[in-house]
Amino acid sequence: MTFWIIVSLMALAAAALLVLALMRARSGAGPAAAYDLRVYRDQLREVDRDLARGVIGEADAERTRAEVSRRILAADAAARKSPDRSGAPQAVTMVTAVGLAVMVIAGSVLLYRGLGAPGYGDLGLRHRIEMAQAARESRPDQGAAEARMPALPPRELDDGYKALVDKLRSTVASRPEDARGHDLLAQHEANSGNFPAAYAAKARVIEIRGEDATPQDYAEYAELMIMAADGYVSPQAERALAAALERDRGNGPARYYWGAMMAQTGRPDIAFRIWEETLRAGPPDAYWIAPIRGQIEDMAARAGVDYALPPATGGAPMLAGPNSEDMAAAADMTAEERQDMIRGMVDRLSDRLASDGGSAAEWARLIGALGVLGETDRARAIHAEAQQTFAGDTEALAQIEAAARRAGVAE
CATH class of the missing domain: 1.20.960 (Mitochondrial Import Receptor Subunit Tom20; Chain A)
Structure with a gap:
């Protein structure tokens, strides 16, 4: 209610200023003959002052008075003949002023109803942070995120490669304590597009290694869950990222995805700060640097930060060794x-x-x-x-x- 009272008073004040400007313009208006009379009377007074100072003689003063008096009589006659227009214009002015006041007040209300949020409380910084925290705590879990994803067609894989993956699955199933086997299975399940199976295998790797699990293990586990959810960082992925960062605060992939999670839960300010630090830390050829460079300016704008992306620095050449795509291509x-x-x-x-x-x-x-x-x-x-x-x-x-x-x- 307080908001509407303030808005109404502001609209009334703006309308009052418009009405006052119109009325002042109306009060200052008059016929041209009346203005001429004022000028001629001023001229007569000026002649008297010049005569008193000795600037002009008596004869010149009399001639000037006679000429000015003649003009005064002519102007007075013209003023008497001109019709009185004070009534109609004043009425029109008042109608115009009232119309403008109504337009300002009604237009402000309609514009706010269309663009604003009537009844919604003020979103101060503390309130926005609380909302972001609530969104983070209540967001869907990994299973719900995967369930709402549309079904994707399976990847086209060579029969020979599929046979190798099937063999690896059966081998790993018979050796449940083989961490390296589960790690290889996670990689090939990911190559096959089967990300749920990939992160399940990676979870088994972490379980087997226990305290010896590395920050990279946890970061890869989180990344596989995020890929299974099409980029969404679930609470389960968040816990894996936290475990990676607890063991290594400088882990690049974990820092990138932690920033993405903050952006998804309404904290672009934290996301920008994490990404900016990660970008400066490098290395420039790391695979997580490119996505940061592609998104950090938009994140800075969302955070209200004036930021210019620094030029890319030359890093090490692209890796020449075989990667997962090379291995998949080799299946033919x-x-x-x-x-x-x-x-x-x-x-x-x-x-x-x-x-x-x-x-x-x-x-x-x-x-x-x-x-x-x-x-x-x-x-x-x-x-x-x-x-x-x-x-x-x-x-x-x-x-x-x-x-x-x-x-x-x-x-």
Whole structure:
């Protein structure tokens, strides 16, 4: 009620200003002859003042008085002949003023009803934060998020690749305590588009490893759940992200998805701050940097922050080792052709790292690829070399150790 009283008083004040301006304009209006009479009378007084100061002589003063008096008589006669127009214009002015007042008040109310939110309380900062917290606490869980997603057609996979995945599933089922087997299954289930099965396998990896589960394990588990829910960060994914960040505050993927969760629950200010820090921390070639760069300016605008995206800095070249897409594409080849292709990519990546060096992600990829090929001795040697190369870099070593465990060469 207080809001409507204030709005009504403001509208009345605006209307009163308009009426006052119109009435003042009306009161200042008059016939031209009346204005001429005032000017001529002023001229007569000016002649008397000039005569008193000795500026003009008596004869000149008399001639000027006679001419001005003649003009006064003519102007007075014209004023008497002009009709009195004071009634009608004043009535029109009043009607116009009242009409404008009604339009201002009624228009303000109608505009607010169309664009505003009648009856809705003021959304102060504290209220908005409370609403965001309530939305975060009451949002759907993982199962509900997946249930409301439309059914997607299965991915087209080569029969040979599907047979390999089926074999891996049966092998893992017979070895329930094999963490590496479940980790490989999670990767291939994800490659197949079966994200619920992928994050279930990853959950088993974390369960088996217990206290030895790495930040990367938890971040990957959360990422698989988020992919299963088409980008939505559920409470279950949030808990996995929190576990990753508790173990490593600098985990890039976990920080990216934590920012996404904050944006989804009405806290773009926190999302922007997390993403901006993550973007500065880099590395610029990390896979989570590109999505941050693509969204951070919009997030800054939502947070009310004046922000300009810095230019991309040159990072390490794109990884040359085999990734999940390469492995899926290799499904169309014969077994020998797949092995030759993978070995060629691995050799090129190994040669480049030996000669030019590279990021921790590239070293981790090389270790993982060698593990897939079954070259455990070579993977173990690369693992030892990577440990020396990144000695003292906790985040890089964690990434390398995670790849070594997946490859089965970690001590």
